[in-house]
Amino acid sequence: MPQYVYEIEMKVRDYECDLQGVVNNANYQHYMEHARHEFLESTGTTFSALHARGIDAMVSRVEIAYKHSLRGSDRFVVRLGMRREGVKLIFVEDIYRLPDGVCCARGVVDTICLKDGKLTRGEAFDELLGKWL
Secondary structure, eight states: OOOOOEEEEEEOOGGGBOTTSBBOHHHHHHHHHHHHHHHHHHTTOOHHHHHHTTEEEEEEEEEEEEOSOOBTTOEEEEEEEEEEETTEEEEEEEEEEETTOOEEEEEEEEEEEEETTEEOOSHHHHHHHGGGO
């Protein structure tokens, strides 16, 4: 189990569900993306502010294991942990249904960092997120 550094609570909206009444698989990735954006904002910056400085963090790979389905109006929490591996920053994001804490999905999201359009060694990750790594 990863060491979580951030969490955000959310609620399933009805339009995110498919005909079976469960959350469509693609929406879990949206939940994880939202958690990463909110985490970055909590550190004092945004993706648009980084882009203005020529820094672009980009997803290079996503793996999601679906465990239990969320349904309309379910409340859930996305918990986020991360680690560095070479040039990559790896996010581990787990989605837990509330209030029972059942793990519904686990995502592993690999990200890379470009500076002025060129791949970096991830120095911006260390600069921005070093205290959490």
